[in-house]
Amino acid sequence: DIVMTQSPDSLTVSLGERATINCKSSQSVLFSSNSKNYLAWYQQKLGQPPKLLIYWASTRKAGVPERFSGSGSGTDFTLTISSLQAEDVAVYYCQQYHSSPPTFGGGTKVEIK
Amino acid sequence: QVQVQESGPGLVKPSQTLSLTCTVSGGSISSGDYYWSWIRQPPGKGLEWIGYMYNDGTTDYNPSLKSRVTISGDTPKNQFSLKLRSVTAADTAVYYCARVPGDFWSGFMDVWGRGTTVTVSS
Numbered sequence: 484d485i486v487m488t489q490s491p492d493s494l495t496v497s498l499g500e501r502a503t504i505n506c507k508s509s510q511s512v513l514f515s516s517n518s519k520n521y522l523a524w525y526q527q528k529l530g531q532p533p534k535l536l537i538y539w540a541s542t543r544k545a546g547v548p549e550r551f552s553g554s555g556s557g558t559d560f561t562l563t564i565s566s567l568q569a570e571d572v573a574v575y576y577c578q579q580y581h582s583s584p585p586t587f588g589g590g591t592k593v594e595i596k
Numbered sequence: 597q598v599q600v601q602e603s604g605p606g607l608v609k610p611s612q613t614l615s616l617t618c619t620v621s622g623g624s625i626s627s628g629d630y631y632w633s634w635i636r637q638p639p640g641k642g643l644e645w646i647g648y649m650y651n652d653g654t655t656d657y658n659p660s661l662k663s664r665v666t667i668s669g670d671t672p673k674n675q676f677s678l679k680l681r682s683v684t685a686a687d688t689a690v691y692y693c694a695r696v697p698g699d700f701w702s703g704f705m706d707v708w709g710r711g712t713t714v715t716v717s718s
Binding site: 484521523525531532533534535538544576578580581583584585586587588589590 | 642643644645656657658659660692701702703704705706708709710711
């Protein structure tokens with residue numbers, strides 16, 4: 484299985500400041516045949532199911548605020564919240580779908596300072 | 597807008613079979629444009645993919661659970677189900693059903709149910 488490692492485990496950021504979450508895969512999730520990175524990001528608020536934010540590493544799902552962006556390629560990826568809002572308090576997970584079984588990172592908890 | 601909702605017993609005895617159903621509304625499980633998946637989350641822990649089914653009967657399961665899992669569909673009822681045999685306390689989790697877009701396996705889940713908590717205990 485591909486192991487997904489997120490850092491940091493938790494993050495405390497002031498309102499309006501930038502939050503950066505890292506995700507590293509144990510092997511590349513880039514398919515050379517289509518140049519796509521098989522990497523998604525989810526947001527999970529307390530007591531709620533995960534919500535898809537980003538897929539193909541950098542494609543924002545319709546309706547997701549523009550302050551959320553994804554970047555990276557191969558084995559190293561980043562989710563950036565450009566200006567943290569109160570409603571962004573949540574746990575964020577990365578997920579690879581390059582190889583079966585799809586696997587998730589351990590999550591990064593984002594809180595307000 | 598497609599919605600999915602899990603249902604089933606909240607308590608299962610050890611060694612028995614966990615059976616859950618996911619009801620799809622606003623879309624059809626027979627559509628070739630989507631796969632249908634189950635994921636679980638033990639209390640206070642991360643997410644684990646269980647498996648998927650496609651409208652042609654294709655399934656794939658997490659190897660860690662493959663010997664105990666069956667996912668199947670009921671097209672007339674527009675539902676798909678999860679059966680997990682020989683459960684132990686380690687199978688206690690919130691179970692989610694979800695939709696995976698694409699006519700090929702893309703692997704990311706764009707619509708999730710609210711989840712149902714299953715506790716394995718005697």
